[in-house]
Amino acid sequence: MYSQGLIGADGRTTESPEFLEAFQRRIDAEEKIEPNDAMPEGYRRTLVRQIGQHAHSEIVGMLPEGNWITRAPSLRRKAALLAKVQDEGGHGLYLYAAAETLGVSRDQMTEELLDGRAKYSSIFNYPTLTWADIGVIGWLVDGAAIMNQIPLCRCSYGPYARAMIRVCKEESFHQRQGYEIVMTLARGTPEQKAMAQDALNRWWWPSIMMFGPHDADSQHSDQSMAWKIKRFSNDELRQKFIDATVPQAEFIGLTIPDPDLTWNEAKGGYDHGPIDWDEFWRVVKGHGPMAKDRIKARRKAWDDGAWVREAALAHAEKRRARKMAAE
Amino acid sequence: MSGEVPLWEVFIRPRNGLSHKHVGSIHAADEVMALQAARDVYTRRGEGNSIWVVPSAAITASDPDQAGENFEPTAEKIYRHPTFYDIPDEVGHM
Ligand SMILES: [Fe+2]
Ligand SMILES: [Fe+2]
Ligand SMILES: [Fe+2]
Numbered sequence: 001m002y003s004q005g006l007i008g009a010d011g012r013t014t015e016s017p018e019f020l021e022a023f024q025r026r027i028d029a030e031e032k033i034e035p036n037d038a039m040p041e042g043y044r045r046t047l048v049r050q051i052g053q054h055a056h057s058e059i060v061g062m063l064p065e066g067n068w069i070t071r072a073p074s075l076r077r078k079a080a081l082l083a084k085v086q087d088e089g090g091h092g093l094y095l096y097a098a099a100e101t102l103g104v105s106r107d108q109m110t111e112e113l114l115d116g117r118a119k120y121s122s123i124f125n126y127p128t129l130t131w132a133d134i135g136v137i138g139w140l141v142d143g144a145a146i147m148n149q150i151p152l153c154r155c156s157y158g159p160y161a162r163a164m165i166r167v168c169k170e171e172s173f174h175q176r177q178g179y180e181i182v183m184t185l186a187r188g189t190p191e192q193k194a195m196a197q198d199a200l201n202r203w204w205w206p207s208i209m210m211f212g213p214h215d216a217d218s219q220h221s222d223q224s225m226a227w228k229i230k231r232f233s234n235d236e237l238r239q240k241f242i243d244a245t246v247p248q249a250e251f252i253g254l255t256i257p258d259p260d261l262t263w264n265e266a267k268g269g270y271d272h273g274p275i276d277w278d279e280f281w282r283v284v285k286g287h288g289p290m291a292k293d294r295i296k297a298r299r300k301a302w303d304d305g306a307w308v309r310e311a312a313l314a315h316a317e318k319r320r321a322r323k324m325a326a327e
Numbered sequence: 328m329s330g331e332v333p334l335w336e337v338f339i340r341p342r343n344g345l346s347h348k349h350v351g352s353i354h355a356a357d358e359v360m361a362l363q364a365a366r367d368v369y370t371r372r373g374e375g376n377s378i379w380v381v382p383s384a385a386i387t388a389s390d391p392d393q394a395g396e397n398f399e400p401t402a403e404k405i406y407r408h409p410t411f412y413d414i415p416d417e418v419g420h421m
Contacts, residue, residue: 316360
């Protein structure tokens, strides 16, 4: 939080047409909105939901990769994976702090994640079956996240934009270490190359679903664009990602698992085959293969840590009392 | 979920010669753990060589609704800037 007094405060505004117009004028002039500024309730709610979801995604995203830390094939890979997973924890913390500037508390957000009210990116509800998955996650999942996050560095809400600038600086290493893993496998034995191809086959479609529903079916988009929370539509970002990724796959001799993928000269980009939105919604609604495990793991971490939090607070209180007595 | 862990604001000095700059916040039970957490969260890539942590509750902020009365008058006081004064070229740099 960047100035105190907001948590639990009444952030409601009287939303007269003049107020809304003046707010929109600030947004249109590319002025940043800061924590204590008056803002429409919808703007605040949208940001709380989006930043909270984003923070939860960073935290839950540590689980599928954490699964492979002890089994990384070399010390170099282990050090890189540890550093990456630690970064994701840090990203979660930057983002929770940004959300807190909007008047929601960290404990409240944690509670909503654990009881299933808050969502996180459904990509993390897929399992990491082989070491190749760790490479493909860095390459595609972090790659897709970067596409989404770069425009967020210019988001109209100051604390979110600042958090995203830190995140983006750190993400580039994530994607590069992932691509390096996949490249090494693709250039290895036939079994290793097959492992890389298998991971690409499983992660490709979930990765391009990370950009969300097609523009025509996206419910929050228009208002978010007007408020400059969002700068590009889902389909625009998905297109950029596909165009950037296809040559990277070709370079290491792997095949994107989409038989309809073709270069479209007229639009200067690739056309892709139909996306299985039924699967997307199934996973979003919590029926992904790992959904239950992920929340169970988060709940266990929270519950097992309860005594530590309590002990730390009790210790802090004891020190405070001792210091007061000495004065 | 009783007893929320307090919030701290984190300030980092990128290197000697520069001032500490606000970088974000963290939760911690006391100042010792706050420093430790700030180090882990905000300085993983040589971002600084000194950290301050301040309880968020200790910060008093100016009200954005009063930004006009607080800060706009200075815009009119152009005589506070050196370019307001005409000094002949012959005098040389001043
Ligand atoms: Fe991240
Ligand atoms: Fe992220
Ligand atoms: Fe990442």
